[in-house]
Amino acid sequence: MSYSVKEVFYTLQGEGAQAGRAAVFCRFAGCNLWSGLERDRATARCRFCDTDFRGTDGAGGGHFADAEQLAAAITACWPHDAVPGVVPYVVCTGGEPALQLDAALVAALQGRGFEVAVETNGTLALPPGIDWICVSPKAGTELAVRRGDELKLIYPQPGAEPERYVGLDFEHRILQPLDDAERAAHTEAAAAHCLADPRWHLGIQMHKLVGLP
Numbered sequence: 001m002s003y004s005v006k007e008v009f010y011t012l013q014g015e016g017a018q019a020g021r022a023a024v025f026c027r028f029a030g031c032n033l034w035s036g037l038e039r040d041r042a043t044a045r046c047r048f049c050d051t052d053f054r055g056t057d058g059a060g061g062g063h064f065a066d067a068e069q070l071a072a073a074i075t076a077c078w079p080h081d082a083v084p085g086v087v088p089y090v091v092c093t094g095g096e097p098a099l100q101l102d103a104a105l106v107a108a109l110q111g112r113g114f115e116v117a118v119e120t121n122g123t124l125a126l127p128p129g130i131d132w133i134c135v136s137p138k139a140g141t142e143l144a145v146r147r148g149d150e151l152k153l154i155y156p157q158p159g160a161e162p163e164r165y166v167g168l169d170f171e172h173r174i175l176q177p178l179d180d181a182e183r184a185a186h187t188e189a190a191a192a193h194c195l196a197d198p199r200w201h202l203g204i205q206m207h208k209l210v211g212l213p
């Protein structure tokens, strides 16, 4: 299958339990919960998105004819030769990566030595074989992916309170403050929640503090 990719870039994973780890990000174009057009935001199923995922015009973006071509482009963004003890890491995100990520791409990336992570809204089934699954549920949606490595809940979200998700099968449970005009207040509230319920860990978007993409 072919892939539409907004951008491919090297940075530090800024979120979740792997925060701080060097990674190539592959941002797929398109999402099933928002068109990406500002005029549609107020009526979208997900309204707080902080990301431009429309089109293929970003750095390293484009149309890739098959899994080997996209895996080669991602590999070219990992700026290291083999380093003992370091496993190259790729984070498949978007947009919604589950619209495009398939077993062939996972295998092509692993064949080139990558550990493969995904950031998903959890509403669409994932291909098998992914090494790290991060699900970030959105209020008012049904979860198709109900187990994984980390559940990263944006907080606060009316209709997606933390209690709804504590029973799911995830190794890590993270509250990530909503980044909007009230981010400081949301961060305080998320911290208070984690103090009151230690099943949740606070996770801040560290790349935004450091000035990384």
Ligand SMILES: C[S@@+](CC[C@H](N)C(=O)[O-])C[C@H]1O[C@@H](n2cnc3c(N)ncnc32)[C@H](O)[C@@H]1O
Pocket: 031, 048, 049, 050, 051, 093, 094, 095, 096, 097, 119, 120, 121, 122, 135, 136, 152, 154, 176, 177, 178, 179, 180
């Ligand atoms: C842009 S999304 C792409 C992946 C997938 N569509 C998803 O929603 O998980 C990447 C991550 O950013 C989070 N995110 C998006 N907008 C945010 C915001 N305004 N504040 C905090 N986190 C946000 C999402 O919840 C998700 O965990």
Ligand SMILES: Nc1nc2[nH]cc(C(=O)O)c2c(=O)[nH]1
Pocket: 011, 012, 013, 014, 015, 051, 093, 094, 119, 207, 212, 213
């Ligand atoms: N540095 C950095 N870390 C991230 N973790 C998840 C991101 C995403 O947009 O999916 C993201 C991102 O956009 N940048």
Ligand code: SF4
Pocket: 031, 032, 033, 034, 046, 047, 048, 049, 050, 051, 053, 094, 095, 096, 121, 138
């Ligand atoms: S589901 Fe993810 S990519 Fe889609 S609009 Fe929401 S945060 Fe953005």
Ligand SMILES: [Mg+2]
Pocket: 050, 051
């Ligand atoms: Mg982001």
